[in-house]
Amino acid sequence: MGNRYLDLLAEFGVGGAHPGGFPLTKEVLSSLHLPHSSSVLDIGCGTGQTAEYLSDHFSCKVTAIDNHPVMVKKASERLLSKANVRYGNAEDLEFADLTFDVVLTESVLSFTGAAHETLKEIHRVLKEKGTFLCNEMTAAKQLSKQQLSAIKNLYGIEEVLTEEEWIHKLKGAGFTTVSRVPDIESLDETQVTDLRPSPNISEDLYDLWDDHHSFFRAHKESLSYRIFLCEK
Numbered sequence: 001m002g003n004r005y006l007d008l009l010a011e012f013g014v015g016g017a018h019p020g021g022f023p024l025t026k027e028v029l030s031s032l033h034l035p036h037s038s039s040v041l042d043i044g045c046g047t048g049q050t051a052e053y054l055s056d057h058f059s060c061k062v063t064a065i066d067n068h069p070v071m072v073k074k075a076s077e078r079l080l081s082k083a084n085v086r087y088g089n090a091e092d093l094e095f096a097d098l099t100f101d102v103v104l105t106e107s108v109l110s111f112t113g114a115a116h117e118t119l120k121e122i123h124r125v126l127k128e129k130g131t132f133l134c135n136e137m138t139a140a141k142q143l144s145k146q147q148l149s150a151i152k153n154l155y156g157i158e159e160v161l162t163e164e165e166w167i168h169k170l171k172g173a174g175f176t177t178v179s180r181v182p183d184i185e186s187l188d189e190t191q192v193t194d195l196r197p198s199p200n201i202s203e204d205l206y207d208l209w210d211d212h213h214s215f216f217r218a219h220k221e222s223l224s225y226r227i228f229l230c231e232k
Helices: 004-012 021-031 049-058 071-081 115-125 145-156 165-172 203-218
Strands: 039-043 061-066 083-087 100-106 126-139 177-181 223-231
Touching: 004 071, 004 203, 021 049, 021 126, 039 115, 049 061, 049 071, 061 071, 071 165, 083 165, 100 115, 100 165, 115 126, 115 165, 126 165, 145 203, 165 177, 165 223
Parallel strands: 039 061, 039 100, 061 083, 100 126
Antiparallel strands: 126 223, 177 223
């Protein structure tokens, strides 16, 4: 059985489906000062919004992968020749060692169910001194069993790490430097502005959309996000 929340994102074609949304992505990428023609791997590319921005604004050589066939189709239609779009699994990357200058994930690691294996793969395909940038759902404090159960039922994920747990996991994967990117106070709460919906969307996905927004409103003091900048 697949993950219905990921089905929701795919069928509605939600771009910027991560904490902070696309405005946050643009702010963070601009701060990296990426050299032109940098080779970038966008894991969990979704509809291709970030990959398109990397190609258009930084002239990066972008490879974009996702493991949801609907997302791969929509990203391919969007990006055309701007990026190499392919189906792929984050925990088993089909790339040679030392391939990319930058690897990017946005609300991906928690959904793999194998974050440690995924991080090892990311470390493997990064060039020496390469950069890994990730934006992940993070618990402001240890969550209760009831909260974790609700998160598992809604999002299909097994755990939500604290900032300290993320840092420990990232360092455990071999990254020599792990730093938290400061919050950008000027950004408003995430708003979905990029939609590429499929023609026929089942009613249960509309209900799930409502459940998602209700859940985050009810738990906004417990759930947040962290952006980490890591160097190999």
